[in-house]
């Protein structure tokens with residue numbers, strides 16, 4: 001086992017990195033429940049899909065939605081980003097529809113190889129049960145509705161929700177064509193004044209960056225809400 005994965009070392013790294021992030025976050029947004037953020041972060045301290053500033057930004061975006069908000073996430077994997085979003089929501093009616101085939105399928109070559117390695121290590125062919133177990137462990141299951149489906153098929157089956165979603169977070173297939181298709185399929189779901197956010201803008205996933213740039217130039221988004229790490233969020 002690599003040194004950084006020793007339990008004691010991992011706990012120390014978590015305390016240092018998360019603590020450092022939280023000191024700034026508590027000053028910037030004293031109105032948010034950062035103890036709740038820390039609870040989720042502690043549960044996911046082995047997670048390597050996002051940095052604390054990125055996870056904190058998702059938590060903040062969710063907390064800034066109205067009570068009983070409806071959220072769609074495309075690409076949930078084991079549910080880490082989904083839990084940070086769910087933890088920020090308020091109201092008994094708040095829901096997050098977590099769209100994923102839960103099979104790590106990707107048309108993006110590098111990602112496909114990464115998923116293959118991960119599934120071999122897991123000894124499983126789906127992350128759905130891990131997703132459910134994470135939500136259950138954090139007491140957040142009532143807020144999550146996994147939608148086990150390809151993204152574009154889900155956009156068709158959920159079509160009745162167009163125009164009613166407060167926040168859409170896209171983190172699915174990172175190829176240019178897939179990201180472009182996701183934007184086209186999911187933008188109509190966002191309410192006027194709602195938010196559409198993306199992971200991996202400006203990252204090595206150049207197809208994601210290109211697809212988002214084209215939409216900016218085409219005037220798809222009304223304004224930028226914020227940027228944290230490689231997450232960018234727009235008001236619609």
Ligand SMILES: C[S@@+](CC[C@H](N)C(=O)[O-])C[C@H]1O[C@@H](n2cnc3c(N)ncnc32)[C@H](O)[C@@H]1O
Nearest residue numbers: 049075077080081100101104150151171172173
């Ligand atoms: C980068 S991971 C998501 C990570 C997660 N958002 C997080 O930060 O914890 C991408 C996910 O997108 C899913 N995915 C890829 N292409 C998809 C598609 N066409 N439809 C649905 N899910 C897809 C994969 O199964 C994978 O779980």
